[in-house]
Amino acid sequence: MFQFDEETRTQSIGPDQFSAHVHPNWSIGANPNGGYLLSLAMSALHQQAPQHPDPLSVTVHYLRPGLPDQPCTIEAKVLRTGRTLSTCRATLVQDGAARFELMCALGDLGASNATSTLSIPPPAIPAPEDCLPRSAGQQGVALPLLERLDIRLHPEETQAGAAKRAQVTGWIRFKDGRAADARSLLLFADTFPPSVFGLLGPVGWVPTVELTVHIRRRPAPGWILGQFRTEDLADGRMIENGLLWDSTGQLVAQARQLALVRTPG
């Protein structure tokens, strides 16, 4: 069993109730990564609506940081299920307090790679072997999740404060060889450095208020290419847009988050 599957296992403990363990291997600094916590809830929801295996639209509001290396319970509920969609809600609780609230639509993206009527082509960037590994030093916090994920960044975007715009581009895959699937794209959508890093310098932890991810198709095997950009930052609140493409160049996910950033000055 691969690390991601092992460390996002959830167990049914009653109607709409699941238990799991928040593993410490997916943290940014002292906090479990939001995309990882989200993956725990998706694992529970998958047991609730197995006929709709793919997350089409997932929104999560983070209420409090998660607690690493501690148990959690997850309430995971199907609100409505139809032929093509299941609409669901989930809450992850640790130590008696909700850590996030999630709402999503699950469906079936199928194996088909139908031609897109409209799509967004991937940017041209250096191959993974010519990119630079994401490192803790770049962001100024410890990054346990780099033991689990191989993240390579565009060499021209890795110098803090040196960029002309708030953009991060790079490659991502699981370190242990697990193939990316629709569910893991939710994780990948929240594990690149904050896109404001190159523009503003080390900004530490950029807490996400709300994250929405749309999965557009199941990814082909291989590296996932990600590009994250912030074009709207005001009053310490930023909107970051992310795009993910698979190794065949197909757009596989779009993400957007509202996050807090302490702007220098």
Place this chain on the structure above:
Amino acid sequence: MFQFDEETRTQSIGPDQFSAHVHPNWSIGANPNGGYLLSLAMSALHQQAPQHPDPLSVTVHYLRPGLPDQPCTIEAKVLRTGRTLSTCRATLVQDGAARFELMCALGDLGASNATSTLSIPPPAIPAPEDCLPRSAGQQGVALPLLERLDIRLHPEETQAGAAKRAQVTGWIRFKDGRAADARSLLLFADTFPPSVFGLLGPVGWVPTVELTVHIRRRPAPGWILGQFRTEDLADGRMIENGLLWDSTGQLVAQARQLALVRTPG
């Protein structure tokens, strides 16, 4: 009292429970507009968390079409409230069935128009008097909501199927002179024609699966400029991005929705 305020009035009928009437004046074809239904829930939530008057991030999943000219009940609940944010949930029910599920973060955008560190400038388009009113004929369905909203579209984008890309740009305001506020931007984010209209021709009703709107600042008085664009349409599912600016050119909202479209051919 202005029409929008009158027709989104909600009344407390018990703990976390409100009643309202779904007025028939805000429909697209036979269905109440999603942005209007959403506004009913925001009105209820405003009573629950008056200290945080502005919606910062709102996500709604539409489960079934609303029923025009019928009563509704709204469950509106504050999940967590802190110094700067209240995280809330709401469900709108008609005829015993949930019509949508909503999750949002409310806050206080203040009167301040602090300078943005990063922002997106508005496009240059003809003045409202040189744009064309949105009309029912353009989309092939009756549009009662045009009795309530004044919508003027870029003259080069109003011919069905003639555009080179899926984009709709135009102006919007209330017909009765009510000034736009943060809450009404949620409505404005969902009342332009589908952006695929110019590219694909009349597409009828484009049902929204999920809509997320981020309000970035309180708008100045005057027309609101909106631009909506679809760059990702595959397997009958499109991601449409919207931007709204106020009359001073400040970005006031960003929106994204997952919608279903029957592509011709």
